[in-house]
Amino acid sequence: MENRDFNCPIVLLISRMVSPFIMLFALYIIFHGHYSPGGGFQGGTMLAAAVLLTRITSGYSVSQFQFKTALTMPLGAAGVLIYWGTGFSSLLLGKSFLNYSALTVFGSVDNAHSMGILLVEVGVGLAVMALLISIYDDLFAGEPIMVKDNE
Amino acid sequence: MKIVNIVVLVLFGAVLLFASLTLPPRGDAKAPLNCPYSPANTPSASSYYAERAHEDAHTDNMVTVILADYRGFDTLGEETVILTAALVCLLLLRRGGSKNGE
Numbered sequence: 367m368e369n370r371d372f373n374c375p376i377v378l379l380i381s382r383m384v385s386p387f388i389m390l391f392a393l394y395i396i397f398h399g400h401y402s403p404g405g406g407f408q409g410g411t412m413l414a415a416a417v418l419l420t421r422i423t424s425g426y427s428v429s430q431f432q433f434k435t436a437l438t439m440p441l442g443a444a445g446v447l448i449y450w451g452t453g454f455s456s457l458l459l460g461k462s463f464l465n466y467s468a469l470t471v472f473g474s475v476d477n478a479h480s481m482g483i484l485l486v487e488v489g490v491g492l493a494v495m496a497l498l499i500s501i502y503d504d505l506f507a508g509e510p511i512m513v514k515d516n517e
Numbered sequence: 518m519k520i521v522n523i524v525v526l527v528l529f530g531a532v533l534l535f536a537s538l539t540l541p542p543r544g545d546a547k548a549p550l551n552c553p554y555s556p557a558n559t560p561s562a563s564s565y566y567a568e569r570a571h572e573d574a575h576t577d578n579m580v581t582v583i584l585a586d587y588r589g590f591d592t593l594g595e596e597t598v599i600l601t602a603a604l605v606c607l608l609l610l611r612r613g614g615s616k617n618g619e
Contacts, residue, residue: 400581439607464589479574483576486589497602500607503611
C-alpha cells in the first residue's frame, strides 16, 4: 500500500471508472482532428490527464499497472520520431520536407495529405501524452516524502 | 502594497473591458479581420487561408491544415521543445538507483 492523505473509495472508484472514457474521447479528438476541432496536442493532453487522474487517486505504485514510468521517455521519443520520420520520408520520396503529397503509398493526393496529417497528429499525441506523464513522474520523484512506502 | 496591486489590477481590467466594448461582433463580414484587404489596402493572410486551404491541402479543417501542413515546421519545433523540457526534468529531478536509500 501507499501513503495517501485520503482514502476515499468513492473518489477511487469514480476515477478508475472515468479514466478509460476520457482516453476514448481523447482518441476521438486525435483521430477526428481533420474534420472537427481537435488534434494531437489536445488529445495528448487529455490522454495524459486520464493517466494522471489514476496517478493522483490510486497512488503512484498502483497506477504503474496502467502506465509504467519507464515507458514514458521511449514513447515520447517515438512520437517525435514519427513526426521527423514523416518529414524525412516525404523528403526521400522526392518532394520537400513535410510535403505530404509525396506520400503516394496511401493512394490519391487527398489520401496522402489526410494520412500524412494523421500520422503527424498521432506522433504529436503520443509525444505529448508520454512527456506530460514523464514530467509529472519526475516532479513526483523529486518529492522525498511521497516516494517512500510505509514499511 | 497589496492595495496598490489590487488597484492596478482593477484598473487594468477596466481598460480591457473598455477596449472590448468596441470589438466587432463575431462573424462580422465587414470587420477588418475578415476582409480580403486590410485597411492599408494590402492583402490579408486570413482570407488567403480561407480561400486556398482546401485546394492546397485537400483537408477540410482549416485549423489542422494551417497547423500541420502550412506550418508543419512550427509544430515539429513545438514537439521537440516538449521533448527537451521533459528531458531536462528527467535530468534534474529523477534520481537513479534511489531504491537503496538517499
